[in-house]
Amino acid sequence: MQMSLGAFQSAVDRALKTWSENGNTERLWRGDATLWSGADEANWLGWLNIAPQIRDRAGDLCAFAQQVRDRGITDILLLGMGGSSLCPEVLAMTFGCREGWPRLHVLDSTIPAQVQRFADAVNLETTLCVVASKSGTTTEPHAFCEFFWAKMCETIGDAAGQHFIAITDPNSDLETIAKERNFLSVFYGLPEIGGRFSALSNFGMVPAALIGIDVRAFLGRAIAMGERCKISDDQNPGLLLGLILGELAKAGRDKVTLVTSPKLWDLGAWLEQLLAESTGKNGRGLIPVDLEEVAAPDVYGEDRGFVYIRLKDNADAEQDTGIENLRAANFPVIQIDVAELLDLGAEFFRWEYATAVAGAVININPFDQPNVQESKDFTAQLTQAYEKEGMLPVQTPFFVEDDVEVYADEANAQALGTIKDLNSCTAELLNQIRAGDYVALCAYLDMNEDTVAVLQALRHRIRNVYQVATTLGFGPRFLHSTGQLHKGGPNNVVVVQLTSDDATDVDIPGRAFSFGVLKQAQALGDARALSSQKRRAIRIHFKADIIAGIHRVKQAV
Numbered sequence: 001m002q003m004s005l006g007a008f009q010s011a012v013d014r015a016l017k018t019w020s021e022n023g024n025t026e027r028l029w030r031g032d033a034t035l036w037s038g039a040d041e042a043n044w045l046g047w048l049n050i051a052p053q054i055r056d057r058a059g060d061l062c063a064f065a066q067q068v069r070d071r072g073i074t075d076i077l078l079l080g081m082g083g084s085s086l087c088p089e090v091l092a093m094t095f096g097c098r099e100g101w102p103r104l105h106v107l108d109s110t111i112p113a114q115v116q117r118f119a120d121a122v123n124l125e126t127t128l129c130v131v132a133s134k135s136g137t138t139t140e141p142h143a144f145c146e147f148f149w150a151k152m153c154e155t156i157g158d159a160a161g162q163h164f165i166a167i168t169d170p171n172s173d174l175e176t177i178a179k180e181r182n183f184l185s186v187f188y189g190l191p192e193i194g195g196r197f198s199a200l201s202n203f204g205m206v207p208a209a210l211i212g213i214d215v216r217a218f219l220g221r222a223i224a225m226g227e228r229c230k231i232s233d234d235q236n237p238g239l240l241l242g243l244i245l246g247e248l249a250k251a252g253r254d255k256v257t258l259v260t261s262p263k264l265w266d267l268g269a270w271l272e273q274l275l276a277e278s279t280g281k282n283g284r285g286l287i288p289v290d291l292e293e294v295a296a297p298d299v300y301g302e303d304r305g306f307v308y309i310r311l312k313d314n315a316d317a318e319q320d321t322g323i324e325n326l327r328a329a330n331f332p333v334i335q336i337d338v339a340e341l342l343d344l345g346a347e348f349f350r351w352e353y354a355t356a357v358a359g360a361v362i363n364i365n366p367f368d369q370p371n372v373q374e375s376k377d378f379t380a381q382l383t384q385a386y387e388k389e390g391m392l393p394v395q396t397p398f399f400v401e402d403d404v405e406v407y408a409d410e411a412n413a414q415a416l417g418t419i420k421d422l423n424s425c426t427a428e429l430l431n432q433i434r435a436g437d438y439v440a441l442c443a444y445l446d447m448n449e450d451t452v453a454v455l456q457a458l459r460h461r462i463r464n465v466y467q468v469a470t471t472l473g474f475g476p477r478f479l480h481s482t483g484q485l486h487k488g489g490p491n492n493v494v495v496v497q498l499t500s501d502d503a504t505d506v507d508i509p510g511r512a513f514s515f516g517v518l519k520q521a522q523a524l525g526d527a528r529a530l531s532s533q534k535r536r537a538i539r540i541h542f543k544a545d546i547i548a549g550i551h552r553v554k555q556a557v
Contacts, residue, residue, distance in 0.1 A: 015361065129145075375525050
């Protein structure tokens with residue numbers, strides 16, 4: 001790991017000295033909760049030792065994966081959310097489809113068009129559905145399970161259960177469903193590991209084995225990193241990274257800007273959840289900024305730090321140049337060189353450890369997520385109301401222009417003042433930006449190539465014009481990731497929530513509401529939670545052409 005910390009080096013050196021003198025590395029490994037808030041942190045440290053436990057059972061995982069392969073399974077459809085889906089997605093996007101092995105698809109969206117697209121992408125007769133949920137009660141995986149169970153029963157009949165497996169904690173509702181429906185297998189999580197720290201557990205390694213990744217080697221890299229993280233000085237990679245991130249945040253450099261080599265492009269989504277959901281609480285937090293293109297130094301404010309995760313055989317020359325320019329401009333830069341893709345195992349552990357350390361530095365509990373539950377509760381109230389009344393609460397937009405509607409709570413509407421058109425509405429919101437703020441685009445929209453491209457263009461326009469950090473999250477997946485940060489972290493966020501009508505809807509078997517209604521309830525629940533935390537936020541709703549609508553917002557910046 002290479003570091004260019006400039007004026008912040010002395011603070012990191014002091015923190016390292018204090019950490020060592022207090023025996024904090026030993027305290028972390030033995031589960032001393034007083035290293036953090038003194039709450040229940042000791043109950044959530046199973047991730048420290050999970051890699052050797054799973055490697056000891058790697059033979060069973062590989063045998064099961066071979067059994068699935070021999071059955072002629074061509075596609076693995078993982079149905080999950082947050083910690084149960086992001087690591088598998090990184091593996092799918094990084095390793096791709098290996099010759100002779102099934103292709104992994106990860107569904108973590110309630111957008112009807114997205115659910116239908118995943119259903120259309122696979123031949124159910126040769127598909128294995130992996131339902132992944134630690135608690136076994138998470139709304140989205142349960143809805144996905146019911147949808148694809150009905151589809152599989154139509155296609156396969158009584159043998160449908162042999163096309164499903166579950167990954168869940170022992171004695172969960174999902175385990176009960178799996179046994180009742182005669183699932184092919186159930187793989188268990190460890191209750192002492194939270195979802196976002198579960199990459200090296202069965203939640204990450206079962207999908208890895210199913211697509212032909214060498215899990216023994218992958219876990220071996222993680223175990224080697226774990227041994228290095230038992231050292232109490234600057235030779236501990238996770239400790240050093242965590243102290244740097246924590247000290248930079250304390251100094252106002254809380255925007256952890258992630259730059260990853262092209263083949264590692266999706267790693268940032270996993271890091272985003274790990275950092276944001278772990279640290280964004282009690283008015284504090286590390287704010288991960290993923291997939292912003294590297295720009296000239298004068299675009300960035302004094303709230304930025306940069307982490308460059310560079311794959312040696314896939315380095316991008318423009319990224320290299322951009323990072324060098326940032327170093328020369330005295331921005332704090334951390335560079336992590338990754339030798340090969342299997343070293344992701346080591347990186348998963350390094351970052352989990354570093355996140356725990358950073359949590360200690362900024363004095364929070366990195367293993368809870370109180371504001372995620374807040375949004376879930378609001379969503380549950382709305383879906384329950386829909387089941388009773390057949391409709392969601394009617395909202396009145398405070399501004400309408402053609403087929404674009406804008407919504408805000410009373411405080412935000414008053415702050416925006418009199419709005420003449422979409423241009424002035426956008427300008428009034430963004431003019432509230434202060435030094436150290438960031439803009440979060442929260443899109444409850446179909447995560448397709450065209451939408452991603454136009455939203456990326458929008459966030460870069462905002463960054464370049466206002467010289468402010470930007471994030472882009474797609475709902476509802478970001479609710480289990482940066483959603484915690486938006487509500488529980490520092491009040492330095494300006495939220496632009498983006499919603500739309502659905503051209504078609506998809507029913508959820510056994511429920512009185514559809515995926516479209518669930519998506520709407522999640523967006524409204526998110527907005528209520530933001531309002532309860534007094535965040536600066538508006539919702540822009542597109543009645544018709546989404547892409548054209550986003551272009552209009554972009555032109556207004």
